[in-house]
Amino acid sequence: MNQSRLYSVRMRASENESHENGGRHISGGELLSSYNELGLSVNTLLEKALNHSRGQPDFLQIQCEVVNQPIKLFNPLTVQTNEVTTVEEGQVLAKFLLEKTGVPKDIIKKAYKEIPEYPVSGAILIDIHTGERVDGRIDKGVRVSRMDWQTGNFNKWARSKADSTNPRLKEALTLATKVTNHKLTIAELCWSDDPDYITGYVASKKLGYQRITQLKQYGDDRGCRIFFVDKLSDINTYMSYLEEQPILIQWEEKHDTRVD
Ligand code: PML
Ligand code: MG
Numbered sequence: 599m600n601q602s603r604l605y606s607v608r609m610r611a612s613e614n615e616s617h618e619n620g621g622r623h624i625s626g627g628e629l630l631s632s633y634n635e636l637g638l639s640v641n642t643l644l645e646k647a648l649n650h651s652r653g654q655p656d657f658l659q660i661q662c663e664v665v666n667q668p669i670k671l672f673n674p675l676t677v678q679t680n681e682v683t684t685v686e687e688g689q690v691l692a693k694f695l696l697e698k699t700g701v702p703k704d705i706i707k708k709a710y711k712e713i714p715e716y717p718v719s720g721a722i723l724i725d726i727h728t729g730e731r732v733d734g735r736i737d738k739g740v741r742v743s744r745m746d747w748q749t750g751n752f753n754k755w756a757r758s759k760a761d762s763t764n765p766r767l768k769e770a771l772t773l774a775t776k777v778t779n780h781k782l783t784i785a786e787l788c789w790s791d792d793p794d795y796i797t798g799y800v801a802s803k804k805l806g807y808q809r810i811t812q813l814k815q816y817g818d819d820r821g822c823r824i825f826f827v828d829k830l831s832d833i834n835t836y837m838s839y840l841e842e843q844p845i846l847i848q849w850e851e852k853h854d855t856r857v858d
Pocket of ligand 2: 791
């Protein structure tokens, strides 16, 4: 892709009203696109919004904006898939992995107790020392933006790993790679708000992207996305990294790392 002039293309869709007016979140999407591919990119996100398991949107917005900052390239996190047979088993594993990344046990416990209170479409930030929510975006959480993984390079990666070209994996791995490449991110915990998708993950720079095949029951439309962070002395810089720093995932085999 010609990186000289890239556009950030963002979609959001909701039911009843727009998100800011209390509407129920249906779908969101992020792309980086060249000018020539803008039509295609807008269409890709339009299709995503119009055919979603959370329902039909009443409000739909697609925004294109030129990106002026230099783009960072990241190798994707290493992926491991952990097969579990029940949600309980999956959640025990998720907590174990979070602890392994360095999030203290009592903070994990506190975060899990508060998950039902976070019905937001974006991510929430939790300080690993206090367990307090620190993003300040009470109603919507933080939306990680300006990121993409070009299809050709993603397909090459998927072929080499004998993995599926699941677009959800592509989107989630792109996001997790961006988030965990910031040194103040200790870990991410995520499962989808889509009722037909139950695989989630724990990710960190050290552990890579640890998929867990069941983190909720089918039919459940409650999702979770938490970034555990280490004492953000400058929250604005961290937020602007998540929301504004453009990144592309660019897989190169020689940069693959092993996960123990
Ligand atoms: C989402 O759909 O919003 C998140 C999906 C997380 C898991 C993706 C995967 O690894 O299959
Ligand atoms: Mg969703």
